[in-house]
Amino acid sequence: MTGTGEAQARADASAGGGGLAARGPLLEVTDLTAHYPVRRGLTQVLTGRGRRWVHAVDGISFALARGEMMALVGESGCGKTTTVQTILGMVKPTGGAIRLNGADIAGLPEHRMRPLRRTVQMIYQDPYESLDPRFRVRETVEEPMLVHSIGGSRPQRREEIVTALEQAGLTPAEMYLERYPHELSGGQRQRVAIAASLVLSPDLLLADEPVSMLDVSVRAGVLALLDRLRRDADMGILMITHDLSTAAHFADRIAVMYLGRIVEQGPAGQIVRNPQHPYTKALLSVVPKRDPRDRTVPQILTGEAPDPIDVPPGCRFHPRCPVAVDRCSTDDPRLRQPAGVTAADHLAACHLA
Amino acid sequence: MSSSLLEVIDLHVWFDLPRGGQVHAVQGVSFGLEAGERFGVVGESGCGKTTTILALMGLLPPTASVAGQVCLDGRNILAGGEDSVRPHRWKDIAMVFQGAMNALNPVKKVGWQIAEPMAFHGVAEGAAARKRTAELLELVGIPAAAADRYPHEFSGGMRQRASIAMALACEPRILLADEPTTALDVMVQAQILELLTRLSDELGLALILVTHDLPVVAQTCERAAVMYAGEIVETGPMDALFHQPQHPYTRLLFAATPDLYGRDAVVSIPGAPPRLDREITGCPFRLRCDVVLDRCAAERPALRPVGLYHQAACHRSGGTHRSDALAEAK
Numbered sequence A: 001m002t003g004t005g006e007a008q009a010r011a012d013a014s015a016g017g018g019g020l021a022a023r024g025p026l027l028e029v030t031d032l033t034a035h036y037p038v039r040r041g042l043t044q045v046l047t048g049r050g051r052r053w054v055h056a057v058d059g060i061s062f063a064l065a066r067g068e069m070m071a072l073v074g075e076s077g078c079g080k081t082t083t084v085q086t087i088l089g090m091v092k093p094t095g096g097a098i099r100l101n102g103a104d105i106a107g108l109p110e111h112r113m114r115p116l117r118r119t120v121q122m123i124y125q126d127p128y129e130s131l132d133p134r135f136r137v138r139e140t141v142e143e144p145m146l147v148h149s150i151g152g153s154r155p156q157r158r159e160e161i162v163t164a165l166e167q168a169g170l171t172p173a174e175m176y177l178e179r180y181p182h183e184l185s186g187g188q189r190q191r192v193a194i195a196a197s198l199v200l201s202p203d204l205l206l207a208d209e210p211v212s213m214l215d216v217s218v219r220a221g222v223l224a225l226l227d228r229l230r231r232d233a234d235m236g237i238l239m240i241t242h243d244l245s246t247a248a249h250f251a252d253r254i255a256v257m258y259l260g261r262i263v264e265q266g267p268a269g270q271i272v273r274n275p276q277h278p279y280t281k282a283l284l285s286v287v288p289k290r291d292p293r294d295r296t297v298p299q300i301l302t303g304e305a306p307d308p309i310d311v312p313p314g315c316r317f318h319p320r321c322p323v324a325v326d327r328c329s330t331d332d333p334r335l336r337q338p339a340g341v342t343a344a345d346h347l348a349a350c351h352l353a
Numbered sequence B: 001m002s003s004s005l006l007e008v009i010d011l012h013v014w015f016d017l018p019r020g021g022q023v024h025a026v027q028g029v030s031f032g033l034e035a036g037e038r039f040g041v042v043g044e045s046g047c048g049k050t051t052t053i054l055a056l057m058g059l060l061p062p063t064a065s066v067a068g069q070v071c072l073d074g075r076n077i078l079a080g081g082e083d084s085v086r087p088h089r090w091k092d093i094a095m096v097f098q099g100a101m102n103a104l105n106p107v108k109k110v111g112w113q114i115a116e117p118m119a120f121h122g123v124a125e126g127a128a129a130r131k132r133t134a135e136l137l138e139l140v141g142i143p144a145a146a147a148d149r150y151p152h153e154f155s156g157g158m159r160q161r162a163s164i165a166m167a168l169a170c171e172p173r174i175l176l177a178d179e180p181t182t183a184l185d186v187m188v189q190a191q192i193l194e195l196l197t198r199l200s201d202e203l204g205l206a207l208i209l210v211t212h213d214l215p216v217v218a219q220t221c222e223r224a225a226v227m228y229a230g231e232i233v234e235t236g237p238m239d240a241l242f243h244q245p246q247h248p249y250t251r252l253l254f255a256a257t258p259d260l261y262g263r264d265a266v267v268s269i270p271g272a273p274p275r276l277d278r279e280i281t282g283c284p285f286r287l288r289c290d291v292v293l294d295r296c297a298a299e300r301p302a303l304r305p306v307g308l309y310h311q312a313a314c315h316r317s318g319g320t321h322r323s324d325a326l327a328e329a330k
Helices: A003-020 A042-046 A082-090 A110-117 A137-147 A155-166 A187-198 A216-233 A244-250 A268-274 A278-285 B049-056 B109-120 B126-139 B144-148 B154-166 B186-203 B214-220 B239-243 B249-253 B322-329
Strands: A027-037 A053-064 A071-072 A094-100 A120-123 A205-206 A236-241 A252-259 A261-267 B005-018 B024-035 B038-042 B064-072 B092-095 B175-180 B206-211 B223-228 B231-239 B303-306 B310-312
Touching: A027 A082, A042 A236, A053 A082, A053 A094, A053 A252, A053 A261, A071 A082, A071 A216, A071 A244, A082 A120, A082 A187, A082 A205, A082 A236, A094 A244, A110 A120, A110 B175, A110 B322, A120 A187, A120 B214, A120 B223, A137 A155, A137 A187, A205 A216, A216 A244, A216 B249, A236 A244, A236 B126, A244 A252, A244 A261, A244 A268, A252 A268, A252 A278, A252 B206, A261 A268, A261 A278, B005 B049, B024 B231, B038 B049, B038 B186, B038 B214, B049 B064, B049 B175, B049 B206, B049 B310, B092 B154, B109 B126, B109 B144, B126 B144, B126 B154, B175 B322, B186 B206, B186 B214, B206 B214, B214 B239, B223 B239, B231 B249
Parallel strands: A071 A236, A071 A252, A120 A205, A205 A236, B038 B206, B038 B223, B092 B175, B175 B206
Antiparallel strands: A027 A053, A027 A094, A252 A261, B005 B024, B005 B064, B223 B231, B231 B310, B303 B310
């Protein structure tokens, strides 16, 4: 555990300037909500029908420490992408708090958000679209430094670029500096995108399905890179993924989202081996296993997640839940520690857990 | 194997490049398929898996040239070009395309789109076609009344079901599915895989499932082929591929795939596949292989038997057990 010790020492040192509590969580999200108004047609406005809302994120809380990787999993429309966009300041939250290094950043105006963006960086799903095709690798990685007016002189910046590329596993960096995105493979492009965020030495990396567009043979390399970065660079990583196998392997903690809520969260191993929420259990049962001898009977839920405009009353999972009781259609279960768990930070929102 | 429903023999596909030269996308692929069987074709992007099944449908673009045989009931349907393929397309061999949920015509009702191939192939018309459309929709788990709805009123999973119903319109015996669940959520993926499995069991439909996702094949198919650089490098029962892989690529591909309960470290395979616009000398996998021999640079290994219904194209293959291969790799 020497790595953790070093990381802690560095965190202590770097926190000195900001006067922040070094041991507090890097990111703390409390009761976060993000609701969007649904567009109304003219007739609806004239007939005075009330505005309807999309409850994209509806009261979620979690914390992320430095050096930790957390995975947000769930089906499309569950609110995982909106959560990340809210942290980035791309979507204004309608309620709750987002504390980064102890300071609330929820809904900050753009001019105050901008300096903070340096500390929060985003890796997108599609490295074929997230890199500017007219920029050489050198320019792509230099751009963030120019935007934030850092990196010093041109030779100093070049040094930073080389360091970042090599940190991202593109060695020797000189081989890649003058290349264009089309001359790179998918895995290499994703590494360039990661290098472009590393030059800003971010505290928090948000990764939205960082490997789902990549070939299987290179996925592990990119995930291992993220894994190494959070340890060596002492970053917190919040990864969105639909792939529970990837989350189980690489994340420390998993939060399962359903219709704008976290329905279960806890240590990755506990979520996978001792799931408490019926939705988590169903999701785990349908993950295809590598070994054909591991064929289990998948517990297939019918239909797809309902849309977040008409959120069901009570537990929002009850219409699809295989074990729902009467109470589930009226009482909204709170996230709490169920009796059957062994880890203190393993929480589930189910009356029956 | 002479009783095979479908027999692909030494299939080659070349694509002309716009500035001259050719890409040898499929390099001598052979496999057989029995009625009602579920066969997986696995490989990474550019390995030739989609090109292979498009060749079976006779749906390659004009820049492609094809050699080899695709025998349906023992007769080569490629022998007479488009004229000999057309009678079988959709009627004997049908296909669900990659991203098929976006392949539906947005301005036509779903029912109309399912009935159209029936009229085209003279299977059914008018009331009979409408009746069959309703049956097909029910078969894939969509209420028959939805025939009068438009694709945009369907969710992604329902659109994928509708495209499967469309492929089944002319009662094919073979269904080719190219990445049928790739853009879908895990729960919907499970629903579609269950549907494909049920259809093959109930209708005796032979299924070729093409995907990059090994676990999907492991859970759905009895047998699979692993493709690399335009050729099949290993084929056999799914169980043997996982527990006794004979080609290093198969072993590494499994090791690169995270498993929910797996404890082994997930590995990446260094390097990239060879270019297919020039002749490959030696084994196409040798530059990425972790157990390479001198011989691998000189001689391209042929696919040869390594077990019961199990073949691999590796100079080292033959009776090595998974654990031995792993120990050797370390």
